[in-house]
Amino acid sequence: MPDKYSAVWVSHSSMGDFLKCPRLYYLHNVYKNKNGRKISIISPHMSLGIAAHEVLEDLANYPSHERMDRDLRARFEEAWLKVSGPIGGFSSLDEEEQFKMRGKEMINNVIKNPRFLPNKCIKLKRETMAPNFYLSEDHNIILNGLVDWIEYLPDTDSLHIVDFKTGKHEERDGSLQLPIYLLLCNALQGRTVTKASYWYLESDKMVEVTLPNKDEAFNAVFDVALQVKEMRVQAKREGEQTFACPKGTYNDDTKAGGCIHCMPYEHIIYDDGQMEHVGVGGFNQDLYKEK
Ligand code: SF4
Known part of the structure; x- marks a missing residue:
């Protein structure tokens, strides 16, 4: 082992x-x-994302029929306390207020139209660390990550993976995010992923994206992971200048x-x-x- x-x-x-x-x-x-x-x-943008994700991801801990009875505005206030002030990267009360308002607007959008949130969902198994698995035992590389939300689709007994977006910019093509999510789901639970979407919370736009196939996803992620591993091995031999x-x-x-x-x-x-x-x-x- x-x-x-x-x-x-x-x-x-x-x-x-x-x-x-x-x-x-x-x-x-x-x-x-x-x-x-x-x-x-830490930056204000990151803090906004942390607070909004905390509120939404926490909903997966409640039975589907209870989720939308939760007071999401109050939960957002609680989550915001953890990023309020300099620890959230804010330089002034004004700046913090502007970002907080954006977060409140996102939560209002979710309350108005919770989309798939009241449906059955799946959580990937994890212990103290984020969900993870051996991407390659031969190369001793572990891939870890959190999938924001995994909706269960009963008609096809399959999964819909969703990423909550709190930034204004759309995800770039070629990002490793979806391939990583796909690999995590495939490795850590038995059902097939048949759908993937980004939910841009501020504009309340849901964008369905094309899933890579399993081999493409593996190759894209493994290629980068192996470069990381090899550079770390080289750095052990040759020192920090490897990362110059x-x-x-x-x-x-x-x-x-x-x-x-x-x-x-x-x-x-x-x-x-x-x-x-x-x-x-x-x-x-x-x-x-x-x-
Ligand atoms: S400082 Fe150099 S190593 Fe760092 S991101 Fe810029 S170009 Fe890359």
Whole structure:
């Protein structure tokens, strides 16, 4: 039996970082500071997503006929308390209020038209970690992730996977999100996924998307996961420079190098006063926001 603790764990977020650039992957997913913690950046957009997801995903814990009796507005207020203030990345009360209003509007949209939420749903089995499985035992790679919602479709005894979107931008083609969801569902429960949708909560738009087939999904995810694994193995041999920026890693003396994705992390590491430590996150990571 392979050892889960020595495996390389990959997710939509970590592979997304890796696809942007290796150094971003390193700074967000590998690097640990003097407290032994990873570092993460929180923004108002992320906090809005966290609060809205918490309210909606929690509904799966209740029987279908009770779900829409829940006071979703009150639940949103509770969820918002956890991201309120600097720990949510907000720089002012005004900014926070604007984002909170957007969240309230999303919850109002859900209350007006809950779509599939009152239907039967399925939860993937998990222990303390997010649902996960061995993407490859031979390569010791584990894929983990949370599917926002899985509706059960009784007519076909199959599943509809739904991703809640709280941003304004539509998901790009070629994103690994759906392939990852499909692989998680296939590995962790017995029914076939026959439908997938994005629910843009702010515009209340449901967009059905074409599912990749199983082999395409596996190949797309495994290809990136293996690159991550190989780079980590190389880094063990050759050190941190394996994850250097291909365009020139940021140099704090000359201020050269770096780009928009990595700069906030570089500012944290160089402790140059541009980022503010706002607390410790749920995964024991040190959280920062832009000043
Ligand atoms: S700073 Fe370099 S490594 Fe980081 S995201 Fe930008 S180009 Fe990629």
